[in-house]
Amino acid sequence: xxxxxxxxxxxxxxxxxxxxxxxxxxxxxxxxxxxxxxxxxxxxxxxxxxxxxxxxxxxxxxxxxxxxxxxxxxxxxxxxxxxxxxxxxxxxxxxxxxxxxxxxxxxxxxxxxxxxxxxxxxxxxxxxxxxxxxxxxxxxxxxxxxxxxxxxxxxxxxxxxxxxxxxxxxxxxxxxxxxxxxxxxxxxxxxxxxxxxxxxxxxxxxxxxxxxxxxxxxxxxxxxxxxxxxxxxxxxxxxxxxxxxxxxxxxxxxxxxxxxxxxxxxxxxxxxxxxxxxxxxxxxxxxxxxxxxxxxxxxxxxxxxxxxxxxxxxxxxxxxxxxxxxx
Amino acid sequence: xxxxxxxxxxxxxxxxxxxxxxxxxxxxxxxxxxxxxxxxxxxxxxxxxxxxxxxxxxxxxxxxxxxxxxxxxxxxxxxxxxxxxxxxxxxxxxxxxxxxxxxxxxxxxxxxxxxxxxxxxxxxxxxxxxxxxxxxxxxxxxxxxxxxxxxxxxxxxxxxxxxxxxxxxxxxxxxxxxxxxxxxxxxxxxxxxxxxxxxxxxxxxxxxxxxxxxxxxxxxxxxxxxxxxxxxxxxxxxxxxxxxxxxxxxxxxxxxxxxxxxxxxxxxxxxxxxxxxxxxxxxxxxxxxxxxxxxxxxxxxxxxxxxxxxxxxxxxxxxxxxxxxxxxxxxxxxxxxxxxxxxxxxxxxxxxxxxxxxxxxxxxxxxxxxxxxxxxxxxxxxxxxxxxxxxxxxxxxxxxxxxxxxxxxxxxxxxxxxxxxxxxxxxxxxxxxxxxxxxxxxxxxxxxxxxxxxxxxxxxxxxxxxxxxxxxxxxxxxxxxxxxxxxxxxxxxxxxxxxxxxxxxxxxxxxxxxxxxxxx
Numbered sequence: 001x002x003x004x005x006x007x008x009x010x011x012x013x014x015x016x017x018x019x020x021x022x023x024x025x026x027x028x029x030x031x032x033x034x035x036x037x038x039x040x041x042x043x044x045x046x047x048x049x050x051x052x053x054x055x056x057x058x059x060x061x062x063x064x065x066x067x068x069x070x071x072x073x074x075x076x077x078x079x080x081x082x083x084x085x086x087x088x089x090x091x092x093x094x095x096x097x098x099x100x101x102x103x104x105x106x107x108x109x110x111x112x113x114x115x116x117x118x119x120x121x122x123x124x125x126x127x128x129x130x131x132x133x134x135x136x137x138x139x140x141x142x143x144x145x146x147x148x149x150x151x152x153x154x155x156x157x158x159x160x161x162x163x164x165x166x167x168x169x170x171x172x173x174x175x176x177x178x179x180x181x182x183x184x185x186x187x188x189x190x191x192x193x194x195x196x197x198x199x200x201x202x203x204x205x206x207x208x209x210x211x212x213x214x215x216x217x218x219x220x221x222x223x224x225x226x227x228x229x230x231x232x233x234x235x236x237x238x239x240x241x242x243x244x245x246x247x248x249x250x251x252x253x254x255x256x257x258x259x260x261x262x263x264x265x266x267x268x269x270x271x272x273x274x275x276x277x278x279x280x281x282x283x284x285x286x287x288x289x290x291x292x293x294x295x296x297x298x299x300x301x302x303x304x305x306x307x308x309x310x311x312x313x314x315x316x317x318x319x320x321x322x323x324x325x326x327x
Numbered sequence: 328x329x330x331x332x333x334x335x336x337x338x339x340x341x342x343x344x345x346x347x348x349x350x351x352x353x354x355x356x357x358x359x360x361x362x363x364x365x366x367x368x369x370x371x372x373x374x375x376x377x378x379x380x381x382x383x384x385x386x387x388x389x390x391x392x393x394x395x396x397x398x399x400x401x402x403x404x405x406x407x408x409x410x411x412x413x414x415x416x417x418x419x420x421x422x423x424x425x426x427x428x429x430x431x432x433x434x435x436x437x438x439x440x441x442x443x444x445x446x447x448x449x450x451x452x453x454x455x456x457x458x459x460x461x462x463x464x465x466x467x468x469x470x471x472x473x474x475x476x477x478x479x480x481x482x483x484x485x486x487x488x489x490x491x492x493x494x495x496x497x498x499x500x501x502x503x504x505x506x507x508x509x510x511x512x513x514x515x516x517x518x519x520x521x522x523x524x525x526x527x528x529x530x531x532x533x534x535x536x537x538x539x540x541x542x543x544x545x546x547x548x549x550x551x552x553x554x555x556x557x558x559x560x561x562x563x564x565x566x567x568x569x570x571x572x573x574x575x576x577x578x579x580x581x582x583x584x585x586x587x588x589x590x591x592x593x594x595x596x597x598x599x600x601x602x603x604x605x606x607x608x609x610x611x612x613x614x615x616x617x618x619x620x621x622x623x624x625x626x627x628x629x630x631x632x633x634x635x636x637x638x639x640x641x642x643x644x645x646x647x648x649x650x651x652x653x654x655x656x657x658x659x660x661x662x663x664x665x666x667x668x669x670x671x672x673x674x675x676x677x678x679x680x681x682x683x684x685x686x687x688x689x690x691x692x693x694x695x696x697x698x699x700x701x702x703x704x705x706x707x708x709x710x711x712x713x714x715x716x717x718x719x720x721x722x723x724x725x726x727x728x729x730x731x732x733x734x735x736x737x738x739x740x741x742x743x744x745x746x747x748x749x750x751x752x753x754x755x756x757x758x759x760x761x762x763x764x765x766x767x768x769x770x771x772x773x774x775x776x777x778x779x780x781x782x783x784x785x786x787x788x789x790x791x792x793x794x795x796x797x798x799x800x801x802x803x804x805x806x807x808x809x810x811x812x813x814x815x816x817x818x819x820x821x822x823x824x825x826x827x828x829x830x831x832x833x834x835x836x837x838x839x840x841x842x843x844x845x846x847x
Contacts, residue, residue: 065786068439069461069683085790089827091797157618178622179810266622269801270810284800285793292439292460294789 062296075293082297091281099277102185102261103253106192107246113197115238118204119230133205137198144259151191151264179270188275191264192257200245207241208234243317247326251310254302255279278302385690386419390434390447393740396426400711400737407707415701418694427451438462441684445691448502450677450745453576455493455782457680463498464681464688472497475692479699482748490674490780495846499678500695504744505766506673507773509533509643511568511665513541514651515548517658519555519637523547532648532759533661541664542606548637549615556636557615559627560808564640565603572670572776574840575783579795579824580833585668586776589844591837593829595821604817607809621804628654643667645765649757653733653741667773671781679747698747709752711738717753724760725753781843788835791828798823 062082064075086092121133139147154161155177163174177183215233224232256277265275267284282298318325398404405422412418423444425433431452437444439462449457457463466472472480479500480488487501512533520527525544528534536544549557566573571594572586580591583599594600610616617623630636632655641651643663651659681691698705710717710725716738717725733739743749750763759765785792802820805811821829 067461081790085793088790088794089798089823091794091827152622156622159619176618176810179805266624268621269803270621270805272797272801281797285797291789294793 059296059300061293062300064293066291066293082291082293083301085285085294086282086298086301091276094273095276095278095281098274099256099279100253102188102256102277103249105189106196107249109189109193110196110200111242111246113193114200114204115235115242117197118201118208119234121201121205122208133198136201139195140199142195144257144263147191147195147259148263148266151187152266155187178266178268181271181274184265184271184274188260188264192260195260203245204238204241207238211237239321240323243321244326247310247313247317250313251306253309254306258283382417384413384417384419385687386421387445387685387687387691387694388421388423388443389694390423390425390437390444391742391745392425392427392430392448392450393742394427395740397422397424398738398740400716403715404707404711404738407712408704411701411704411707412694412697416690416693416697418690418697420694435462438682438684443685444682445685445687446679446681446694448677448745449499449680452677454491454499454675454678454680455576456785458493458496458498458782459784459786462683464683464685464691466497466500466681466692468688471688471692472500475689476500476696476699479696482699482751487674491678492780493675493782494784499675499680500699500747501674501678502744502746503699503748503750505642505644505646506770507644507667507669508567508673509647509663509665509667510570511538511663512641512643512647513558513638513662513664514641514647514655514659515544515638515662516631516655517660519548519552520544520660523551527660532645533643533663536662536664538664541662544662545610545615545638546613549613552637553614555634556617556630558610558638559616559620559630559636560607560640561627562803562807565600565807567640567642568665569599569603570665570668571599572668572672572778574671574778574836575781575785576672577792577796578799579792579829580836582671582776582778585666585774586671586778589777589840591833591840593821593833595817595824601813601817604806604809604813607807608811608813609809611809616809620808621810631655631657631659645769646758646762649755650741652757667769669770669773669775669779671776671778673776674779675782677745695747700748700751702751705746705748706752708746709743709749710755711736719753720756722760723754724756724758726756778840778843781840783836783839788828788832791831794827795824795829795832798827 058072061072061075063077063079064072065078065081066072067075070076117136121129121136124132142150152160155163157163157174157176157178160177162177167174175183177187211234215237216229219229219233256279258279261275261277262280262283265271267280268275278298279302282295285294314326401422401424405420408422409419412420423433423437430450434444434447434449434452436442438457449463464471466476483501483503487506488497491497491499491501517527523544525547545557548555566578570583570585571578572582574581574591578594581594582588582590583592583594583597607616627636627639628651631639641647641661643661648659648661651661679695681688681695685691698708706713713719714728716728716731716736718728719725727733727736743752750766754760754762798820801823802811802816806813806816806820
């Protein structure tokens with residue numbers, strides 16, 4: 001992420017044309033100089049090839065009626081039949097809606113929260129900062145299963161903290177949280193923000209710490225308030241980072257955090273209308289049938305739509321701000 | 328100088344990574360033992376006919392599940408079994424035991440990943456589907472079973488063997504256990520029944536009562552112990568407390584009325600289902616069921632053990648009283664409101680199978696035969712090592728060995744019913760000494776589904792089953808645990824299921840059932 005920022009600076013200093021010439025001239029020498037680095041890259045590339053590219057032909061199983069005896073390539077070809085179940089009922093609409101809407105809201109809420117926390121943390125110094133940062137990061141290290149039970153400790157009907165302590169204090173009747181779907185969008189968004197803000201703010205914090213303090217000093221001399229410093233210095237400088245992180249999130253727009261949507265609502269049927277996402281739907285369906293072809297079909301569908309979303313988002317960014325685009 | 332150093336460093340890195348990969352490979356090969364056992368195949372094939380032991384030792388992997396995973400003394404048990412099987416059958420066994428929640432996954436992964444897995448129980452893994460997806464060995468190929476396992480047929484009976492056929496092909500062997508289930512059984516901790524002064528009959532294992540009597544027991548229990556949970560439903564409760572034959576592994580299209588007619592019907596519009604859901608709703612309204620019932624996944628027996636729950640639904644059989652009492656850690660009383668029944672899927676629920684890619688089908692069959700007929704190794708697998716895990720009492724029944732109890736024993740899995748043949752093993756104390764004969768009689772005397780032995784091939788309606796299952800998941804607990812009004816709830820679920828293709832599943836089941844009946 002630092003790269004685009006650096007290019008930005010260099011371009012401003014020496015001009016675009018000079019930069020291009022300079023780059024070509026340096027290219028040759030660079031390749032030679034970087035040979036050890038290329039060699040260092042090799043194991044990673046080999047791993048990437050073995051792990052991510054070699055299994056690709058296996059995707060064909062999504063179009064087959066898999067039979068272990070005949071193997072992936074020998075099984076009967078049945079076209080798009082494995083994809084049918086995804087679009088069979090209006091479940092397809094609900095799960096697609098849930099997946100995309102949740103991810104959109106996560107994207108907005110998490111980005112705002114992460115920048116907020118990063119700015120606040122960047123103002124702190126010394127031991128306190130480390131303490132706060134660790135405390136905020138902690139939820140991210142907790143397994144989702146345990147998070148599910150932490151939420152349960154708050155929301156359990158008979159013994160939960162909410163129903164026994166908080167609601168009576170306001171004179172509200174107890175609520176059976178796990179059978180009322182309408183509360184869950186809020187619970188899920190809150191849980192997700194609580195859990196991921198610590199991790200998300202790390203990159204923003206690192207970027208902010210890298211800013212030249214001279215900007216802020218001169219702004220202060222000019223009498224800019226904290227808000228104005230944030231609005232006119234921090235935010236514009238953060239823009240490339242925000243765009244890149246958002247792009248990456250958009251690429252995963254069609255995926256959902258399985259644990260968050262499966263473990264935290266405790267897989268309660270009554271909550272499916274607001275907690276079911278593509279991943280949990282497919283998992284539940286295939287738990288019953290154990291059909292490899294149908295899970296492959298679902299995975300392929302997610303990947304293709306995710307791929308289109310990345311390309312589309314990148315196209316959009318390139319139109320708006322060419323330098324921030326990934327490719 | 329720096330460059331050279333960097334180059335050297337990267338080289339070392341690459342080399343060490345490569346070395347890592349290599350040693351990894353070795354590790355997996357070591358456990359799989361595909362290479363060194365491969366050479367044995369040929370020599371065995373020719374000589375392995377009548378005599379079991381040819382002097383060569385074949386290594387086989389055998390897998391099954393227990394509720395808690397591999398008990399701590401698994402290695403000891405494996406050694407004790409091998410001490411017998413190497414000598415008698417020329418087979419060395421490796422036991423691969425998983426816990427219930429991961430067994431299916433481990434099994435499917437091993438099978439689809441081509442790992443060695445010769446003999447296994449198909450429990451929880453959906454036997455007909457495994458067969459239809461090609462993971463199981465055809466046990467009649469080259470007359471494998473008659474040549475190497477005739478004694479198995481003698482031990483379980485041809486009728487049960489035939490019930491395990493999938494599309495006419497035999498892929499699994501049924502084990503000897505309770506095939507029938509006492510429907511409509513309730514287990515209630517005895518101390519609470521004594522508390523309300525209920526007359527208990529000690530001469531029978533299962534007390535037969537009517538549903539109204541059971542309801543009145545619950546009412547009295549609730550009045551006397553208002554702070555305790557009276558009854559806790561679980562996912563299986565509905566089918567256990569019904570006359571419904573769950574046909575072909577799912578509740579979408581069932582036989583009603585103990586499967587007396589081969590007519591596939593929609594369970595969810597039946598009067599039975601309405602009554603059941605309404606009863607649960609009234610239980611819930613009266614406060615018998617915990618409000619956390621849908622989210623709490625603690626086993627009901629654990630809740631009884633903890634003293635917060637009084638009763639739950641179970642499946643009746645000879646030996647049930649002792650089994651539930653040992654699970655709950657306190658004396659239990661079993662009531663039955665319905666009849667004993669062998670459902671269509673009971674016999675072929677979890678047969679023992681051989682993997683499609685085993686290199687030693689003959690040896691695998693021989694090993695199965697050994698566990699079906701050789702009480703020495705069957706006892707070790709069921710109860711452990713005499714003197715270490717159990718001891719034989721004067722009356723011939725067994726109990727924990729001296730200095731060992733349920734929690735300290737290293738081999739106390741309580742899944743003897745899953746193993747090939749429990750009828751040739753010892754009887755645990757607290758049961759009638761005639762337990763195994765009682766079980767045989769129980770199986771033969773219970774009424775049987777007309778569709779006994781029918782297996783359903785879901786290939787044509789896989790899409791619909793997935794969709795309908797999702798609808799059922801959405802409503803099952805709310806309805807069957809009595810949390811939503813049955814009138815609106817059932818209707819809502821039904822219309823959603825119809826949209827998802829329930830009709831098509833029922834139709835397909837009827838077609839396959841008719842075709843199956845025509846061949847009988």
